[in-house]
Amino acid sequence: MSGPLKTLFDAVFVENLALSFFLGMCTLLAISRRVSTAIGMGVAVVVVQTITVPVDYLLHRYLLSAGALGWAGLPDVDLSYLSLVSFIGVIAAIVQVLEMALDRFAPPLHASLGIFLPLVTVNCAILGGSLFMVERKGDFVDSVAYGLGGGLGWALAIAAVAGVRERLRYGDAPRGLRGLGIAFIVLGLTAIGFLAIAGLRVG
Amino acid sequence: MPPPQASVLLDPIVRHNPIAVQILGVCSSLAVTTQVSTALVMGLALTVTLCLSNVSISLIRRHLPRSIRLIVEITIIASLVIVIDQALQAYAYDMSKRLSVFVGLIVTNCIVLGRAEAFASRSAPWPSLLDGLGNGIGYGLVLAIVAVVREVLGNGTLLGATVLRRAADGGWYVPVDFLHKPASGFFLLALLVWGLRTRRKDPPEDPAS
Numbered sequence: 123m124s125g126p127l128k129t130l131f132d133a134v135f136v137e138n139l140a141l142s143f144f145l146g147m148c149t150l151l152a153i154s155r156r157v158s159t160a161i162g163m164g165v166a167v168v169v170v171q172t173i174t175v176p177v178d179y180l181l182h183r184y185l186l187s188a189g190a191l192g193w194a195g196l197p198d199v200d201l202s203y204l205s206l207v208s209f210i211g212v213i214a215a216i217v218q219v220l221e222m223a224l225d226r227f228a229p230p231l232h233a234s235l236g237i238f239l240p241l242v243t244v245n246c247a248i249l250g251g252s253l254f255m256v257e258r259k260g261d262f263v264d265s266v267a268y269g270l271g272g273g274l275g276w277a278l279a280i281a282a283v284a285g286v287r288e289r290l291r292y293g294d295a296p297r298g299l300r301g302l303g304i305a306f307i308v309l310g311l312t313a314i315g316f317l318a319i320a321g322l323r324v325g
Numbered sequence: 326m327p328p329p330q331a332s333v334l335l336d337p338i339v340r341h342n343p344i345a346v347q348i349l350g351v352c353s354s355l356a357v358t359t360q361v362s363t364a365l366v367m368g369l370a371l372t373v374t375l376c377l378s379n380v381s382i383s384l385i386r387r388h389l390p391r392s393i394r395l396i397v398e399i400t401i402i403a404s405l406v407i408v409i410d411q412a413l414q415a416y417a418y419d420m421s422k423r424l425s426v427f428v429g430l431i432v433t434n435c436i437v438l439g440r441a442e443a444f445a446s447r448s449a450p451w452p453s454l455l456d457g458l459g460n461g462i463g464y465g466l467v468l469a470i471v472a473v474v475r476e477v478l479g480n481g482t483l484l485g486a487t488v489l490r491r492a493a494d495g496g497w498y499v500p501v502d503f504l505h506k507p508a509s510g511f512f513l514l515a516l517l518v519w520g521l522r523t524r525r526k527d528p529p530e531d532p533a534s
Contacts, residue, residue: 142507143356144355144356144507144510145430147355148435149435203407203411204407206403206406206407206410206429206432207400207403207404207407210399210400210403210432210433211396211399211400211403214395214396214399215396217395218395218396243395243399243433243438245433246430246433246434248433249429249430249432249433250426250430250433253426253429253430296519296523297522297523298518298519298520298521298522298523299515299518299519299522302518302522303515303516303518303519303522304515306511306512306514306515306518307511307512307515309511310508310509310510310511310512310515311508313506313507313508313511314506314508317506317508
């Protein structure tokens with residue numbers, strides 16, 4: 123396996139944004155009580171991630187990185203310190219458009235995701251995906267594959283954790299540990315499970 | 326009963342600690358807790374960001390149209406974080422190298438936007454500053470506790486100074502390698518939450534899980 127397919131596989135299983143880099147935890151903990159909402163959230167992240175990572179790639183490649191403004195006659199300009207604020211701006215804009223579209227075309231999903239859809243903006247997995255994309259120094263196709271893979275990996279993690287938490291409803295956890303505490307423990311165990319997958323090297 | 330302003334400052338430190346009680350800002354908290362020094366700097370950076378962003382958003386809260394508030398708030402926060410990141414690179418280069426992307430990820434830390442949305446966008450500047458300070462300290466406190474456990478038991482050191490002499494250096498202590506793994510941060514946080522919620526008289530019931 124090589125090229126975009128390997129990038130995709132690695133992003134889903136080996137370098138899982140949620141379970142290897144611990145990004146997007148707030149949303150993951152808040153939305154993972156029911157599998158159906160978790161999958162809705164996961165889909166939202168996949169969509170946003172697949173759009174934002176390539177857009178941020180183009181932005182970084184042709185406007186912000188050192189020497190990128192050569193085409194405009196400004197080869198010595200390095201705007202990379204602006205990448206953080208530009209990436210966030212792109213993400214926030216796309217999320218707000220997505221929110222309006224959901225409100226218009228899928229009101230039940232909009233209602234169930236509630237306040238957490240705006241919080242996709244502050245989902246570290248989304249910004250982290252773009253920042254890691256810059257560090258990868260790949261090409262455009264690679265950034266598309268990485269965005270899709272990163273989103274899918276995150277969706278997989280939240281669905282898995284939600285599956286366990288749904289069953290935990292019948293468990294008899296100590297009083298103070300219920301809810302958040304036991305969710306941390308589930309996450310820790312899932313992360314240990316993914317350590318095993320991170321040891322896999324394909325191709 | 327403390328006066329209201331004091332409770333704005335003190336509540337988030339223990340009673341409504343942002344990490345332990347509200348589920349906010351966990352992401353970056355785990356990645357920087359292998360050493361106490363990085364955890365403290367991270368807590369400080371977050372506290373400064375939180376105070377400044379709370380005050381500035383509170384100042385413009387009456388002029389901010391609801392439909393574009395998210396973008397405006399995020400832009401303010403991101404600009405503050407860029408300033409802090411550049412300052413760290415200028416005055417504490419080693420530390421900024423060790424914190425790497427995690428200072429940048431303060432932008433996406435849910436505490437900052439969460440407090441801006443929930444508190445600063447509907448309060449006066451002074452309480453907003455106190456709220457930012459309290460939440461920042463509460464966050465830093467949790468980071469510091471987790472980091473102390475991970476550094477002392479995982480490395481035998483505290484802030485770089487040897488506390489428990491490692492067996493490899495002729496001492497008696499065998500470090501727990503598992504504490505270097507990010508997963509251990511989750512278990513420590515779980516224990517912390519358990520402790521905090523058991524101590525409180527009214528633990529929030531959570532029927533869904």
